Amino acid sequence: xxxxxxxxxxxxxxxxxxxxxxxxxxxxxxxxxxxxxxxxxxxxxxxxxxxxxxxxxxxxxxxxxxxxxxxxxxxxxxxxxxxxxxxxxxxxxxxxxxxxxxxxxxxxxxxxxxxxxxxxxxxxxxxxxxxxxxxxxxxxxxxxxxxxxxxxxxxxxxxxxxxxxxxxxxxxxxxxxxxxxxxxxxxxxxxxxxxxxxxxxxxxxxxxxxxxxxxxxxxxxxxxxxxxxxxxxxxxxxxxxxxxxxxxxxxxxxxxxxxxxxxxxxxxxxxxxxxxxxxxxxxxxxxxxxxxxxxxxxxxxxxxxxxxxxxxxxxxxxxxxxxxxxxxxxxxxxxxxxxxxxxxxxxxxxxxxxxxxxxxxxxxxxxxxxxxxxxxxxxxxxxxxxxxxxxxxxxxxxxx
Amino acid sequence: xxxxxxxxxxxxxxxxxxxxxxxxxxxxxxxxxxxxxxxxxxxxxxxxxxxxxxxxxxxxxxxxxxxxxxxxxxxxxxxxxxxxxxxxxxxxxxxxxxxxxxxxxxxxxxxxxxxxxxxxxxxxxxxxxxxxxxxxxxxxxxxxxxxxxxxxxxxxxxxxxxxxxxxxxxxxxxxxxxxxxxxxxxxxxxxxxxxxxxxxxxxxxxxxxxxxxxxxxxxxxxxxxxxxxxxxxxxxxxxxxxxxxxxxxxxxxxxxxxxxxxxxxxxxxxxxxxxxxxxxxxxxxxxxxxxxxxxxxxxxxxxxxxxxxxxxxxxxxxxxxxxxxxxxxxxxxxxxxxxxxxxxxxxxxxxxxxxxxxxxxxxxxxxxxxxxxxxxxxxxxxxxxxxxxxxxxxxxxxxx
Numbered sequence: 001x002x003x004x005x006x007x008x009x010x011x012x013x014x015x016x017x018x019x020x021x022x023x024x025x026x027x028x029x030x031x032x033x034x035x036x037x038x039x040x041x042x043x044x045x046x047x048x049x050x051x052x053x054x055x056x057x058x059x060x061x062x063x064x065x066x067x068x069x070x071x072x073x074x075x076x077x078x079x080x081x082x083x084x085x086x087x088x089x090x091x092x093x094x095x096x097x098x099x100x101x102x103x104x105x106x107x108x109x110x111x112x113x114x115x116x117x118x119x120x121x122x123x124x125x126x127x128x129x130x131x132x133x134x135x136x137x138x139x140x141x142x143x144x145x146x147x148x149x150x151x152x153x154x155x156x157x158x159x160x161x162x163x164x165x166x167x168x169x170x171x172x173x174x175x176x177x178x179x180x181x182x183x184x185x186x187x188x189x190x191x192x193x194x195x196x197x198x199x200x201x202x203x204x205x206x207x208x209x210x211x212x213x214x215x216x217x218x219x220x221x222x223x224x225x226x227x228x229x230x231x232x233x234x235x236x237x238x239x240x241x242x243x244x245x246x247x248x249x250x251x252x253x254x255x256x257x258x259x260x261x262x263x264x265x266x267x268x269x270x271x272x273x274x275x276x277x278x279x280x281x282x283x284x285x286x287x288x289x290x291x292x293x294x295x296x297x298x299x300x301x302x303x304x305x306x307x308x309x310x311x312x313x314x315x316x317x318x319x320x321x322x323x324x325x326x327x328x329x330x331x332x333x334x335x336x337x338x339x340x341x342x343x344x345x346x347x348x349x350x351x352x353x354x355x356x357x358x359x360x361x362x363x364x365x366x367x368x369x370x371x372x373x374x375x376x377x378x379x380x381x382x383x384x385x386x387x388x389x390x391x392x393x394x395x396x397x398x399x400x
Numbered sequence: 401x402x403x404x405x406x407x408x409x410x411x412x413x414x415x416x417x418x419x420x421x422x423x424x425x426x427x428x429x430x431x432x433x434x435x436x437x438x439x440x441x442x443x444x445x446x447x448x449x450x451x452x453x454x455x456x457x458x459x460x461x462x463x464x465x466x467x468x469x470x471x472x473x474x475x476x477x478x479x480x481x482x483x484x485x486x487x488x489x490x491x492x493x494x495x496x497x498x499x500x501x502x503x504x505x506x507x508x509x510x511x512x513x514x515x516x517x518x519x520x521x522x523x524x525x526x527x528x529x530x531x532x533x534x535x536x537x538x539x540x541x542x543x544x545x546x547x548x549x550x551x552x553x554x555x556x557x558x559x560x561x562x563x564x565x566x567x568x569x570x571x572x573x574x575x576x577x578x579x580x581x582x583x584x585x586x587x588x589x590x591x592x593x594x595x596x597x598x599x600x601x602x603x604x605x606x607x608x609x610x611x612x613x614x615x616x617x618x619x620x621x622x623x624x625x626x627x628x629x630x631x632x633x634x635x636x637x638x639x640x641x642x643x644x645x646x647x648x649x650x651x652x653x654x655x656x657x658x659x660x661x662x663x664x665x666x667x668x669x670x671x672x673x674x675x676x677x678x679x680x681x682x683x684x685x686x687x688x689x690x691x692x693x694x695x696x697x698x699x700x701x702x703x704x705x706x707x708x709x710x711x712x713x714x715x716x717x718x719x720x721x722x723x724x725x726x727x728x729x730x731x732x733x734x735x736x737x738x739x740x741x742x743x744x745x746x747x748x749x750x751x752x753x754x755x756x757x758x759x760x761x762x763x764x765x766x767x768x769x770x771x772x773x774x775x776x777x778x779x780x781x782x783x784x785x786x787x788x789x790x791x792x793x794x795x796x797x798x799x800x
Contacts (some may be wrong), residue, residue, distance in 0.1 A: 003590060048452040054446070056444060059439065063641035066643070113410070130665035131665040190405030245498075259413055266531070267499055270645070271674060
């Protein structure tokens, strides 16, 4: 007889099982669901040499405990990299994190208690929803393309605003400089924290980079080191490789200290080996050397996906070609189209994409899908889209 | 004019600043506070070669995203390593974590809501208190050396029990096999989860290893894969090096799945590079080759510390020589001796140790200190103890 075990925390009943669903699919599945980079872009030989050199040159630093807030040299490099004339950053503005996801986790730990408000762009990155789920927040959703948007109304009374201004996950949309500035001004006026989550900023295929919100915020502050309301989050996962699990938060010193206190109880420190590799790779210009090839590859894949979609998916979906990032967001023309059901049929047809419901904090929005174009070669993308069209036709014929 | 920022979560007001205090001390400080390994024990050349080989041989695995619950081969290896005749483990019993601390964080996330009870051995590992602070638990403390201890009374109604049976942090005490068995039996009878936190198990200097609590629990269960109440946590930080940030949780499949769901929103996955290094190092017997030298070195340092303590600290403190681990726990003879105040004087004298207040969830126990012996060579340990005696004499003379 087994006695009753203590109950799990209530938030566990609300987690998504989308990942488990994908893993249960067969080996011939074309995976267009995740935000995965193309492994052929990984600079393996350079990273192998750097890894060995980092251990040999300073084993105490590479293999021992690191400071909770990160290796000082890496914090200094990141502060210099993101500084501009109007944005003055020092080491105290930088926290090294165990990849971008940890920044979201630490943010929830230091700012959320149950029932507090997050003003989040809708649809919202699944990982952010996952990270904050345990704190039972209330979401105040806003659409960045809503012409009637009033940033002060959006931010007032929230613990923080959350945006992915560059090639948003999931929509791939670029937030224009006008709205960036208005959101930052509203954050300065209301005092509300404003999270600028920017994993995709360097993956731009057309046009020129827009100013970061933290840069705009810096120009609105005084002469000292940055102490404004924007909390900027970046990662090496898309710039170099995800397997290093290196990310960073740039914010005012009080926020950095709070998040470091939370990190102390989360994983103590990010590893010295991976931080050392990141430091040397960034110092040596690895990102600048590899990025042009990555961008050319991904631009061609984006175009291949959009071409195939035009051929096969136009009867059911509308979409815009994204100027950057990893995803195309396709919205069904029929408001009653159910992409949760589409996913079931798509898996049977041998393809997976991500249904919009997981990007809705309330789970009810089932009209769109997110399609990744970075992982697969053009012929696989075309075949995946063909399979997706089969599933869409079956759904409309009353299947599932 | 800066508007008021949203408040930080209340738990942040309760964090310890012990680490910041140490960092503020001067460069001549002898650090006997942290649980730091001796860097000269790090197998740097072997790990440099392994790191490069892991990247070259399988760049997709080393540099890409890993499964949330860990590399299957590493989970299989750990399952095999901890299996015994009575304890049947499969991959589903193992979660790879970003070092031991993350196991404690994930445990809090899946089991704690404010006001719930943790039955924790007293004094309690500071990192565990840190990891669970944000959940505002209620501590039911128990002393493993209390002869009147009733394990069922201790565990009944708690979400989990927490023990470090091997060379406990901070006391260095070994929990005997009798109490291990009684605690496990009580966990089976009450249903309460029982955490066996075991970072120091391989660092034993005298005598033979005692059976793990999860091994005792396995023998009480049925024929299938382990599904009992013990949650075992281990780490490579003390067995090989801390800089890899690799740890593991071994538990029943439902607990592993819950903790993996929490890990998904914490850091998505542990890096493929460091998991690959851990896998190859364990497969190649690196731990078995390096451990004898580490144990000989640390045994000599333990003896050097205890000799110096006998010479200099006997007027003020009592202690036992630990048979393993990294620490000596010294309790003041005078119940009014205040080790928080001692620390201030010790820092001025050029040495730091950890005061007992940080190991008390309520913060009030100020009669003891934890002294680390693994980081420093014998002459530094002796000098550190001499400085500590200067501080103790000054405290008793009315200083601070």
